[in-house]
Each structure stands twice: as C-alpha cells, then as structure tokens.
Amino acid sequence: MPDALTRHIDTVIAVGSGALAVRAPEPESLFHKSWARCMTQHGLDPTRPTPARILPSAAVREHRQRMEGFLRVARSGMEDMYRRVADLGYMLLLTDADGIAVDYIGNPAMEPQLKRAGLYIGADWNEAHAGTCGVGTCLIERTTITCHREEHFDATHISLTCTSSPLYAPDGELLGVLDVSALKSPDARDSQHLVWHLTTMYAQMIEDANFLRSFGHCWILRLGRTRGMVEVSGELMLAFDEDGIVVGANTGARRQFWQTLQGGRDAAGLIGTPLTELLDISPNVLWGLARGHSAPEVATRFPHHGHRFFPSVIAPRTRAGSVLRMPPPHSVMVEEARPVLGALDRLAEDDPLMQQLIHQAKRLVDSGVALLIQGETGAGKEVLAKALHEHSRRASKPFVAVNCASIPESLIESELFGYTPGTFTGGRSKGMKGLIAQSDGGTLFLDEIGDMPLHLQTRLLRVLSESEVLPLGADKPVPVTLNVIAATHRDLREAIERGAFREDLYYRLCGAALRLPPLRERRDLGYLVRTLFQEEARRLDLQAAGLTSEALALLQAHRWPGNVRELRNVLRYALALSGGQPVTPAELPAEIVHAAAAPRAVTVAPAAAATGPETACDDQGQRLLQALRRHKWSITAAAQELGLCRATVYRQMKRYGITPPNQL
Ligand SMILES: Nc1ncnc2c1ncn2[C@@H]1O[C@H](COP(=O)(O)OP(=O)(O)OP(=O)(O)O)[C@@H](O)[C@H]1O
Numbered sequence: 001m002p003d004a005l006t007r008h009i010d011t012v013i014a015v016g017s018g019a020l021a022v023r024a025p026e027p028e029s030l031f032h033k034s035w036a037r038c039m040t041q042h043g044l045d046p047t048r049p050t051p052a053r054i055l056p057s058a059a060v061r062e063h064r065q066r067m068e069g070f071l072r073v074a075r076s077g078m079e080d081m082y083r084r085v086a087d088l089g090y091m092l093l094l095t096d097a098d099g100i101a102v103d104y105i106g107n108p109a110m111e112p113q114l115k116r117a118g119l120y121i122g123a124d125w126n127e128a129h130a131g132t133c134g135v136g137t138c139l140i141e142r143t144t145i146t147c148h149r150e151e152h153f154d155a156t157h158i159s160l161t162c163t164s165s166p167l168y169a170p171d172g173e174l175l176g177v178l179d180v181s182a183l184k185s186p187d188a189r190d191s192q193h194l195v196w197h198l199t200t201m202y203a204q205m206i207e208d209a210n211f212l213r214s215f216g217h218c219w220i221l222r223l224g225r226t227r228g229m230v231e232v233s234g235e236l237m238l239a240f241d242e243d244g245i246v247v248g249a250n251t252g253a254r255r256q257f258w259q260t261l262q263g264g265r266d267a268a269g270l271i272g273t274p275l276t277e278l279l280d281i282s283p284n285v286l287w288g289l290a291r292g293h294s295a296p297e298v299a300t301r302f303p304h305h306g307h308r309f310f311p312s313v314i315a316p317r318t319r320a321g322s323v324l325r326m327p328p329p330h331s332v333m334v335e336e337a338r339p340v341l342g343a344l345d346r347l348a349e350d351d352p353l354m355q356q357l358i359h360q361a362k363r364l365v366d367s368g369v370a371l372l373i374q375g376e377t378g379a380g381k382e383v384l385a386k387a388l389h390e391h392s393r394r395a396s397k398p399f400v401a402v403n404c405a406s407i408p409e410s411l412i413e414s415e416l417f418g419y420t421p422g423t424f425t426g427g428r429s430k431g432m433k434g435l436i437a438q439s440d441g442g443t444l445f446l447d448e449i450g451d452m453p454l455h456l457q458t459r460l461l462r463v464l465s466e467s468e469v470l471p472l473g474a475d476k477p478v479p480v481t482l483n484v485i486a487a488t489h490r491d492l493r494e495a496i497e498r499g500a501f502r503e504d505l506y507y508r509l510c511g512a513a514l515r516l517p518p519l520r521e522r523r524d525l526g527y528l529v530r531t532l533f534q535e536e537a538r539r540l541d542l543q544a545a546g547l548t549s550e551a552l553a554l555l556q557a558h559r560w561p562g563n564v565r566e567l568r569n570v571l572r573y574a575l576a577l578s579g580g581q582p583v584t585p586a587e588l589p590a591e592i593v594h595a596a597a598a599p600r601a602v603t604v605a606p607a608a609a610a611t612g613p614e615t616a617c618d619d620q621g622q623r624l625l626q627a628l629r630r631h632k633w634s635i636t637a638a639a640q641e642l643g644l645c646r647a648t649v650y651r652q653m654k655r656y657g658i659t660p661p662n663q664l
Contacts, residue, residue, distance in 0.1 A: 005049075005155045012046040012153060013039075030141060031151040034132035037140075038153045042128040049156040052118030053129055055100060060122040064102045070175055070210055071103060074167070077206035078105055078178070081198070085180060090195070091119055093179040094167075095135050099126030102176070110183070117160060119181050130154065134162025135177045142166050142174065144200045146192045149185065161185035163195045165203035168251045170211045170239075178203045204251070208237060211250045215239035217316050218247055221275065221286070223309035234312060242346060244275045244283055245538065272538065281311060287343060288396035289313040343390035347383065349527035353517040357384075361514060365392045370509050372449075373487040375516030378565030381487040382447060384516060388485060389443040397442030400435050405448035413456055413472065417463075420473035436469045440480045449509065450490035450501060457502045464508050484509065519560040519567060528567060529555055536572045546582040554585055558592050586651030593654055621656035624649070628658065 014020035016035035024032060038044040055063075064071060071094070078092045082105045085092075091106030091114060104121040106114045114120050118130065127136030131153030138145050144165040150158050162181040169175050180199045185191060212220065218241060222234025236256050239248035249257070249270045257270055257278065276283055289311060344361055348354030364371060365388050373381045382401060389399045407415055418434025436444060446452070452460070463469050464484065468477035486509040495501035519525070533547060547555075551574070560566055574587040585593050623642065631637035639649045652658075 004158070008150050008155050008158050009046045011150070016040075016046065016153075027145060028151075030137070030145070031132055031147070034127065034137050034140070035153055038127065038131045042131075044128075044131050044153065046131075046153065046155065049154055050130070051156070052116065052120075053124040054115070054118070054120060055122040055124060057122065060100070060102065063096050063098070063100045067096060067102065067175060069213065070169070073210045073213055074178070074206045075103060077202055077209060078103065081180070081202045085195070085198070089182045089184065090180050091182070093119060093123070093125075093135070093181065094176060095125055095179065096176040097139065097174050098124075099130070099135050099139055099177070100124055101135075101179075113183060117157075117183060119160075119183070125177075125179070131157075133157060134164035134181065135179050138164035138166055138177050138179075139174070144196060144203070146189070146196050148189045148192055149187070159184055161192055161195075163192060163199045165199045167203055167207055170214050170248050170250065172251075172254060178206065204235075207251055211237055211239075211248065212314075215248045219316060220314040221289075222312050222314065223253075223279075224312075225307060225309060236309065238270070238275065238278075240275050243535070243538075244286060246270050246273050246275060246278070272541075279311075283390070285396050286311075286313065287390045343387040346531075347380070347387055348522070349524035351517070351522045351524040354522065354524065357514055357516065360512070361388055362391065364512050364514075369511035371485045372492075372510035372513045373485065373516060374513055375487070375489060376518045376563055377489050378563035379489075379516045379518055380564045381489075381516060382445065383564075384514065385443070385445040385447075385485045385487060389445075392443070392483075394442050394483060398439055399443050399445065400439035401445040401447060402435050403447045405451035409453050412453070413459070416456070417459065417469055418471040420471055431471070431473075434469060434471060436463060436482065437471075437478055437480055439482065442483070444482060444484045446484060446486045446509075448488060448490075449486040450488040450492055450495055454500070454502065457505045461502065461505045461508060464505075486510075519563045525556050526552070528564065529571070532564070532568050533571050533575070536568065536575050540572075540575050542575055542578070542580045548582050548584045550585050551583050551588060554588055554592055584651070585655050590654060594657055620652065621658070624652050624656065625658055628653075 011020075012035050015022055015032050016039040018036065022028075022032060035046075039046070044050070074094050078094060082090075082092050086107065091110075092104065093101045094103040095101050101121050101123045104119070106119060111120075118125065124130065125133055125135035127133065127140060130136050132147065133152055133154075134145065134147040137147060144163065146161065146163040148161045152158055152160065152162075160181055160183060162179055164177045164179040166177055167175045178199060180195055218239040221238045221240060223236040223238075224234035236253040237250040238246050238253050240246050254270065270278070275281065275286060344358050344365075347358060361371075361384070371388065373384055375381050375384075385401070386399060389395060402416065404412065414432065414434070416434050416436055418432050418437055421431040446460075463480070464482065466477070467482060468479045470477040492501050492506055492510075496503045496506060519528070522528070529547070529552065555567070555570070562569075570589060570592065571583075573589065574583045577587040578584075624638070627638040627641050628635075631641065635646050635649050639646045642649070644652075
C-alpha cells in the first residue's frame with residue numbers, strides 16, 4: 001500500500017478512535033467528528049477501503065420516481081452549471097435524501113474512471129456506507145461543505161474533492177444534495193473556494209426554480225438586498241394568495257423569518273400569515289407592485305438586523321385556480337379553486353348587476369370622472385371604494401376613508417382640512433395635517449357624504465375646484481392632487497330638493513353613479529358566503545371548518561336586511577360557536593333558522609305551553625318535545641333522559657323550532 005494511503009488510514013484511526021485528541025477549527029473538526037461517527041456508529045473500518053456501491057438501474061428508477069417533478073427542474077440547473085465547470089474537470093451529481101445519486105453529468109470520455117470512483121448515477125454516498133464524504137456529511141450537517149482529499153474517511157477517496165450543498169423542498173423538507181466533484185485537484189483546500197460559492201448559488205437557484213414551479217399559480221413577492229437585481233435574484237420569496245396571505249416561503253425567506261420571528265414561531269408559522277403582518281408593506285403598495293407598477297422608493301426593513309430589502313411581485317403564471325383545500329367530510333364548503341383575481345373582480349361572482357357594475361368601474365376608475373357609490377348600509381360601499389383604489393393607477397398612494405356621519409360636526413372641519421400650530425387650545429402643538437392633504441395623490445373616500453354639514457360642503461367644493469386646501473389657521477393654501485370617491489345610502493336628489501345638499505357639489509361628486517345592489521338582490525350569494533366564510537375562518541384560525549349543505553341552504557334563503565355586514569356577522573358568530581366543526585343550522589342565529597323553518601313546523605297554541613313540531617318534523621323532534629314536556633322544560637333532565645348533552649338539546653331545539661313556554 002502506498003505511503004500516502006497508510007498515513008491517511010493511521011490518521012483516521014488515531015483521530016476517529018479518540019486516541020489522538022486534535023483540537024481543530026471547523027471545517028476540520030466537522031470531519032473528525034464524522035470519522036468518529038463512521039467508526040463507532042456505522043462500524044466502518046478505515047483499514048478496509050470499500051469500493052463504490054452502485055445500485056442496479058431498477059432501484060435507481062424507484063429513487064428517481066419519488067422526485068420526478070423536482071428532477072426536471074434540477075436537471076436544467078445542473079446543465080447550466082456543468083457548462084461552467086466542465087472545462088475545469090468537475091462533474092455533477094444530484095442525490096436524494098438517502099444519498100443515492102439520482103442524476104449525473106460528467107465527461108463521457110471519463111465515464112469508466114468516474115464510475116469506479118462512485119461519481120456516477122446510482123452510487124450510494126450515504127455516510128453509513130461511503131464514510132465521510134461531501135454528500136453523506138452534507139446530509140448530516142445540512143450546510144454546504146467541501147470534503148477535500150484526505151478529509152474523506154475511506155482511503156480510496158483521498159484524491160477526490162467534493163463540494164455538496166443541501167436542497168430543500170418549499171415546505172422545508174430535505175430533498176437531496178447537489179454535488180460538484182473532481183477526480184483530481186490541487187492539494188490546497190483554498191483551490192475549492194469558488195466552487196463552494198458556485199455550488200451554494202446553484203443549489204439556491206434549483207430550490208428557487210422548484211419553488212416557482214410549485215407556486216406558479218400564486219402571487220410571489222421577491223425581496224432582494226440590491227434594488228436593481230431583485231427581479232432576477234431576489235433572495236427571499238413568499239408566495240401569497242389573492243388575499244395577501246402567505247401560502248409558501250423559499251429557503252431564504254424561511255431562514256430570514258426564522259430569525260426575525262423569534263419567540264416560538266417556526267418557519268411553518270409563516271403559512272397563513274398576512275404579508276402585511278410580516279413586512280412593513282401596505283396592501284396598496286403590494287397590489288400596485290402586483291399590477292406591475294414599479295415602486296423604486298419602496299423598501300422594507302427586518303427588525304432584528306435592520307437590513308433593507310427591495311420588493312418585486314411576480315404574477316401567477318396561470319390565472320386558473322389557486323390551491324384547492326379539501327373540505328372535511330360531510331361539509332360542503334371550505335375553499336374552492338378560485339382564479340387569482342384583481343380587486344374589482346374579487347367583489348362578485350356571476351351576479352349580472354355586479355358584473356355590470358365592475359365592468360363600468362374598470363372603465364371609469366382612471367378616467368378622471370368623479371364616482372358616487374350608492375347603496376344600502378352594509379352593502380359594501382367602502383369595500384368597493386377600496387377595490388377601485390387598488391385597481392387604479394394611484395394604488396401605491398394612500399387610501400383615506402372619512403365617514404362624514406360618524407365624525408362629530410365640531411371635529412369634521414379640522415379633521416378634513418387640518419390646522420396650523422396654535423389654532424386650538426388643546427390641539428396638537430405641531431398642528432395637524434388634514435385628511436384631504438393626507439390623501440394627496442391617492443384616493444379620498446367620503447362615506448355618507450349626504451350627512452356632511454352644508455357649510456363644509458361649501459369648503460369642500462372650493463377644495464375640489466381649486467385643488468388646494470387651506471388648513472384652519474393658515475393663511476396660505478396647500479396644493480393637493482385630489483381624487484374623491486363619495487358614497488351615500490341617502491337619496492341626494494331628494495336632499496337637494498330639501499335644501500340639505502348643494503346641487504353644485506352633487507354634480508361635482510357624481511360624474512358617474514355606481515349603484516351597489518343590496519344582498520337580497522344578488523345571485524352570487526354562494527360566492528359571498530364562501531369568501532366571507534374563508535376570511536372569518538382564517539381570522540379565527542379555523543381553516544379546517546366547513547359549512548353543511550343545510551346551513552348553506554338556510555343562508556341562501558334568508559332576506560338579509562343588513563346586507564353583507566349582517567352576513568359576515570352571522571358567519572363569524574357561527575364559526576365561533578362551531579369550534580372548528582362544520583357549521584350546522586344549530587350554529588346559525590334563531591331568526592335565520594326560524595324564518596326558513598316556519599312553513600315546516602306547526603306552532604301549537606300557547607295553551608299547549610310551547611311551540612314545537614306537533615306535526616312531527618321527524619321522530620327526533622317529537623321525542624325531544626315530549627321529553628321536554630315530561631320534565632317541565634328542564635333541559636338538564638331532558639338531556640339526561642335522551643342521553644344527550646345540554647348543548648345538543650339546545651341545538652336540536654333550535655333546529656326544530658321548539659321554544660320553551662316562558663320564552664314565548
Ligand atoms: N364584496 C365583498 N366581499 C367581502 N366582504 C364584503 C363585500 N362587500 C361588503 N363586505 C363586508 O361587509 C361589511 C360592510 O361593508 P362596507 O363597510 O363596505 O359597507 P358600507 O356599504 O360602506 O356600509 P355603511 O353604509 O355602513 O358605511 C364589511 O365587513 C365588509 O368587509
């Protein structure tokens with residue numbers, strides 16, 4: 001045996017067995033640990049060099065089948081990398097998480113030598129078999145490592161230099177290793193420095209390409225430290241859905257937020273979190289970027305190290321459908337595949353009135369025509385105004401909403417116009433920028449405009465005509481770029497006739513009227529139920545919850561005097577009661593259940609001392625009613641007799657419209 005081999009074996013035995021205590025810095029210490037592991041845990045003998053173990057092609061096929069989609073992506077990355085390193089004598093291996101080489105690119109003229117050295121498809125580079133090596137030790141250490149020449153355990157490998165980088169799936173699971181090896185190399189370890197960086201970079205590129213493949217149907221926020229490079233090499237990527245909720249994170253983002261969200265939140269905690277909670281980016285800016293508006297001034301800072309990151313947004317590759325989450329058994333609805341839609345399109349599904357309104361809104365939003373939204377309370381006027389803003393060219397500028405009915409008359413003037421220092425005793429010492437000036441360049445939403453006092457209507461008219469605002473106490477007006485969207489549930493023409501609203505202001509505000517239909521007229525109630533249900537479920541962290549078909553039918557039959565706001569409240573209430581179980585009629589408010597159940601249940605006369613399913617809605621209802629009567633309306637006793645818990649008795653009473661006599 002040549003001297004070099006004998007010397008290597010002696011060193012490995014001395015260090016690996018602990019006979020020679022060497023205090024070495026990393027990465028040397030890392031290999032010493034691995035040598036010890038090979039001898040004590042894997043039972044490998046350094047005096048017995050082991051030939052490369054190459055799996056038969058059927059076994060390799062099996063390993064490859066487990067990661068087919070990823071293999072295609074990784075292959076493109078490997079081909080690109082190989083073009084850069086082939087001339088330097090390197091070859092590439094891709095292994096799975098067991099250390100089995102599932103792909104390979106090398107010089108065909110060198111194939112016999114590469115195969116002999118195990119640098120070939122099907123080779124097993126798991127540390128337990130091959131000893132300390134690039135792939136095997138990288139799988140354990142989970143970081144890019146170069147295993148250079150005598151750092152290998154097995155004496156047959158000591159001419160090799162191998163640099164290996166781990167590859168992760170978007171969910172953080174280890175997929176395998178990218179390995180760049182050469183049969184021969186200079187003695188100096190430093191000679192591999194650039195290869196180390198190149199391997200790390202290509203591993204990240206392969207992971208990111210795989211991330212983009214997996215989340216191609218979503219919006220993706222890329223964040224990079226270099227403003228001009230973010231679009232091509234943003235290090236952090238967060239996939240998000242049309243509500244701005246994170247649905248996936250690449251390795252860079254998981255690492256970053258792992259550090260930022262210390263205090264118990266792990267990387268998995270990112271999923272389901274609104275982007276605006278993670279980053280100081282407003283939804284408006286985000287959707288502005290999503291529509292391709294560049295925002296060079298936008299940057300976000302990470303609190304724990306203060307680095308600035310510049311954002312860019314990639315639109316979904318396919319517009320058809322986002323992630324489909326299956327409803328739990330026996331519930332009809334949780335989430336359906338939905339197209340990734342813009343803010344206006346998300347307002348409605350196939351309701352003809354809403355579709356007409358959305359079509360109109362898209363044409364008008366950037367036309368300079370003043371828009372007046374009309375609709376009943378709770379019909380979604382503010383939601384429509386926000387969607388108009390988000391759809392507009394002004395989306396990255398502020399959206400400022402003012403409810404003219406809820407601000408006390410004494411304050412509305414200063415709130416709207418602002419004031420200079422010293423204008424009021426008790427006012428802010430620096431004065432205050434009014435809401436009109438705050439909306440400069442963005443959208444000022446004046447809700448309940450019909451409730452604005454007459455003298456302020458006059459001032460507002462002046463602001464609108466002159467595009468400048470005069471704060472209280474100021475002697476010089478401030479120029480503003482004003483885009484007003486007004487809304488009202490009142491009949492403004494009637495208010496004009498009464499002298500309560502200025503006609504000239506009306507024409508100024510109402511270049512075009514958008515009429516929001518009340519909920520009872522909408523034909524896409526199912527869509528709204530789904531949308532609001534998901535939003536509320538997310539808020540309560542009950543994403544798995546569903547809605548039974550009975551409950552859905554009751555919701556669809558209701559008249560909804562309180563419009564979308566009422567619907568949202570009902571769903572919030574039902575979800576809170578359901579505790580994550582599918583929502584049944586028992587969790588819906590009594591008036592909704594009773595209204596629908598009225599034709600089925602016959603109410604008995606008060607003389608019978610209760611209302612109930614006298615005409616036998618079904619046997620269960622009858623049994624319940626009789627038990628309650630027997631026990632003089634003691635819920636506890638009836639529950640005991642029927643073997644039910646009290647909550648179930650209450651739920652069944654609600655379902656069958658049974659009301660105790662003292663509540664009639
Ligand atoms: N298209 C929609 N999608 C989701 N939620 C909606 C939609 N329209 C309305 N909502 C919800 O309904 C509720 C009332 O909406 P909004 O405040 O916009 O109504 P409004 O007409 O401005 O009410 P008000 O007349 O009281 O000012 C809010 O909770 C809002 O989130």
